[in-house]
Amino acid sequence: MNTQQADAPGRRWAPWLVALLAIALVGGLALGVGAARMGLLPESAAPTPTPTEVVVPHPTVTTGSSTPRTCSIADDVTSSAALDFHGIVERADTGEVLFARQEDEATPTASVMKLVTAVTAVSTLGADTRLPTTVYPGTEAGSVVLVGGGDPTLKSQTTSYYAQATASIAELADAVTAAGGATTVSYDDSLFTGDTWQPSWNDADRVDGSTSAISALMIDAGRADPTTEYSPRTLTPSEDAADAFAAALGADVDDTIGIEPDSEPIAEVWSPTVEQLVETMLLDSDNVIAEVLARLVAIELGAGSDFDAVDAGQQLALDALDVPTAGFVGADGSGLSRDNRGSAATIVGLLELIDEGDDGLGILRDYLPENMQSGTLEQRINGVPDGAVQAKTGYTDQVYALAGFMVLPDGVQLTFALFVAVPNPETDATTTTITNRNALDAAATAIYNCGIELTNR
Structure with a gap:
């Protein structure tokens, strides 16, 4: 019923006609109920058997605001x-x-891309997920292999810019020493493949201290000074992590040594949760955390493990969430690339x-x-x-x-x-x-x- 089409103002009905209409209404209601009971009408079609109740139709509700928008x-x-x-x-x-x-x-x-990374990381990886850094026996006597699992907050020393960092080189070294020590260190960063520096990034961002080359094995997110937010960043994150680990063990580095087949880990430490990593990424607009999370989403969804896989992984995750993606390009997870759209x-x-x-x-x-x-x-x-x-x-x-x-x-x-x-x-x-x-x-x-x-x- 359109409430704007009521009877015209001033119209009056004769008393005898009002009475006649009332009788017809009550009789019609009774007939409708009886017809339903006899199967002539479905039960849901029967009028309400309370003729004294007056039902006032409500105007159509819309999602628009009634407040004048001026x-x-x-x-x-x-x-x-x-x-x-x-x-x-x-x-x-x-x-x-x-x-x-x-x-x-x-x-x-720009860094609004980190909203894409945050949503897809939590929905794909899970808020409580942690990332491992592991040490395995090497193929040479006295050797061990440091294996990166994507934790960019792995600490090289006791203090770190990342207050929530939970894993350290010292903890891994202590575990290896307790297991008999090592004389040679190698490393494995193969979880991520391809370039470590996105081709469209400006090197000034590394020098100014906001971004590092990206690897599955890193310490202090590639910072030269682990305690400050903006510090010149490395182009050799995996090598830096291996060097720090070898120094803690008093060992040499030989990157040609592989993991002993079918071996069990000697030591393992775990990153903060994905939720905690996302918190830092959003509040501080942390580029390195964003890149690691975007790469892990791509890997989890089977899109690949290099920079090119980031866009495909984000597209898959956004499609699963039913988010519109017309024109979307995820050239990276941080928004640093000029190619993001x-x-x-x-x-x-x-x-x-x-x-x-x-x-x-x-x-x-x-x-x-x-x-x-x-x-x-x-x-x-x-x-x-x-x-x-x-x-x-x-x-x-x-x-x-x-x-x-x-x-x-x-x-x-x-x-x-x-x-x-x-x-x-x-x-x-x-x-x-x-x-x-x-x-x-x-x-x-x-x-x-x-x-x-x-x-x-």
């Missing part, structure tokens, strides 16, 4: 500093899209899964940086209350990105993904600057201030 952020997203703006904002409680601009068009992702719709699809909390993904919400409080947002978006925005940040010379959740003063939550990107990243020589980041933060602030009155106009 608040525009057009000036913020079309400014020159906003470059080529892609984004989508929706109400988490209703799914209503409040704002959308090029939301289905793939764009460079993803749409705002893909990223919001991931955020919806996190918000729903199925398959253990709800834990990821707690590990997103909060504005003016934690992680890579600790000193950003000061125009809204502290902690009102929880989001993953991203930056390369092609794009600034921000994706996550906003909680408005009335408790309503918005889910969003925003990108300020170079218009033609394949050919344009333009590079992003702090001005573009400020434009992104201004757009996020404007969205918060508009709240559920945000309009797409």
Whole structure:
């Protein structure tokens, strides 16, 4: 029934007609019930046998908001500093899209790609999974082989930047010494194959201290200084780990020695859980942890074990989660590559899964940086209350990105993904600057201030 099509105002019914209609209604109800009992009507079709109850039809419920939406952020997203703006904002409680601009068009992702890595790692590997580093007897007398299982947080000394690191070279060396010691060390990093440095990465990221060459066998995520977040990183992670292990044993290194066939491990240590690794990856935007997890997802799904397998593994995991992937390219797990592509719709699809909390993904919400409080947002978006925005940040010379959740003063939550990107990243020589980041933060602030009155106009 359309409640807008009621009788015209002012119409009156004669008393005798009202009485006649009442008699007909009661009689009809009785006849309907009797017909159902005799099998003429299905039981479900019988009218309710309580003629005195008045049922008032409700208006059709929609997912749209009844709040007038008149608040525009057009000036913020079309400014020159906003470059080529892609984004989508929706109400988490209703799914209503409040704002959308090029939301289905793939764009460079930067470290927002780590949301893909986080979701696929937890859903594929399991939040409680730990990664082993193992020592086996070698094929030569007095030799042992150090075998990497993907733990980038393996400690070379007692202190580490990674407060949650649980495995150390010293622990492995103590176990080998207790078993009789060793005079020669070899290593096995064959879990990961292919290049250790993604061809599209800029070597400046290694020198500046955010990224190392990637191996299944690493110590301190390749840092020269194990105790600091940003430290020059190695191009020889496996060799460095073997050298540190040999030094702890007072042994030499000979990488030609293999594992003794059918042997049992002499020693084994275990990484933090995948959940703990993901926490560090999201809060600190840790590139090395992201690369290791993405590679392990690819291996788990049978996609391969090199950089090329990362995209295939992510695609398989996203398809299994029913996340839209049109235009998606996962050139790496960290977002460092200029070849990564993803749409705002893909990223919001991931955020919806996190918000729903199925398959253990709800834990990821707690590990997103909060504005003016934690992680890579600790000193950003000061125009809204502290902690009102929880989001993953991203930056390369092609794009600034921000994706996550906003909680408005009335408790309503918005889910969003925003990108300020170079218009033609394949050919344009333009590079992003702090001005573009400020434009992104201004757009996020404007969205918060508009709240559920945000309009797409």
